[in-house]
Amino acid sequence: xTQPDQLDQLADSGVDFAGFIFYPKSxxxxxxxxxxxxxxxxxxxxxxxxxxxxxxxxxxxMVDECRLxxxxxxxxxxxxxxxxxxxxxxxxxxxxxxxxxxxxxMIRPYMDACDMFMFDTMGAGYGGTGKKFNWSSLKDVExxxxxxxxxxxxxxxEHELKAFSNEAVAKSLFxxxxxxxxxxxxxxxxxxxxxxxxxNLNGGASNL
Numbered sequence: 325x326t327q328p329d330q331l332d333q334l335a336d337s338g339v340d341f342a343g344f345i346f347y348p349k350s351x352x353x354x355x356x357x358x359x360x361x362x363x364x365x366x367x368x369x370x371x372x373x374x375x376x377x378x379x380x381x382x383x384x385x386m387v388d389e390c391r392l393x394x395x396x397x398x399x400x401x402x403x404x405x406x407x408x409x410x411x412x413x414x415x416x417x418x419x420x421x422x423x424x425x426x427x428x429x430m431i432r433p434y435m436d437a438c439d440m441f442m443f444d445t446m447g448a449g450y451g452g453t454g455k456k457f458n459w460s461s462l463k464d465v466e467x468x469x470x471x472x473x474x475x476x477x478x479x480x481x482e483h484e485l486k487a488f489s490n491e492a493v494a495k496s497l498f499x500x501x502x503x504x505x506x507x508x509x510x511x512x513x514x515x516x517x518x519x520x521x522x523x524n525l526n527g528g529a530s531n532l
Contacts, residue, residue: 326357326511328366335368337519338526341499342369343396347376347384351510363390372396372416380408387413396442403437410438416472418442421457427465435468440498445475459484462493470498478505479517482524500525 325331325342334342344354344363347487354363363371373392375383377399386392397406398418400406406415419430431441445457456476477485477500488494504510 325513326352327513328358328362330513330515331366331369333515334520335366337420337520337522339518340370341372341394342366343372343374343501343503344380344390344392344480345374346383347374347398349376354511360386360389360436370394374398377401380405384408384412394439397438398442398444403433404432406437414439415518416440416442418444418474421461421475423458423461425461427461431467431469436460440470440471440472441467442474442501444501459488463491465493467493467496470496472499472501473497474501474503476505479521482521485525493513 325334325344325351331342331474344358345352346355347353348355370393371390372394373383373386373390374396375386375398379503381393387395392413395409395413396416396418397409401417406417409415417434417438417440419427419441421427421443427443434441443457443462459473472486473488485500489497502518506513506521508514
């Protein structure tokens with residue numbers, strides 16, 4: 325999110341989390357559009373700061389200045405790095421998946437180092453790809469932590485998400501992450517699409 329008025333709409337709609345990207349190379353870098361003071365004032369949604377290979381002190385400074393509730397670490401952060409940040413704030417470690425990845429092997433070193441996982445699609449860089457990975461690759465995984473499902477989720481995916489919610493692994497599915505497929509331009513959401521999607525999930529699948 326980059327627009328204060330759209331944050332207000334999210335809060336009014338019952339959406340649980342709002343993401344703020346603190347990666348200067350991203351076209352959605354929030355500090356181009358909002359000040360830390362503006363982010364700090366928002367207290368009706370859970371604020372998630374997204375960081376990529378940032379210094380620990382820089383992350384904790386933004387946590388403090390913006391009163392972030394969680395951080396999502398989307399780079400090459402080590403388990404030790406995650407553990408240090410998790411001493412101060414809840415940590416979501418993102419994993420970018422490609423075909424034939426051994427997911428249990430990837431997440432095992434992080435089991436005691438962070439609070440939640442996110443599964444996203446592998447791309448050339450650190451930003452989102454706007455593409456889905458094969459969700460069936462998670463079916464036989466013992467995740468062992470709450471996780472966010474991400475990667476190219478778009479309007480119309482509600483039925484597929486509800487079907488996925490019946491898989492055994494979905495007992496750990498904590499949230500669905502949406503982004504580029506709901507945008508007019510980077511950082512500017514099509515709020516009609518966002519709110520309709522949220523209403524469809526919240527109304528039709530109690531565990532999503």
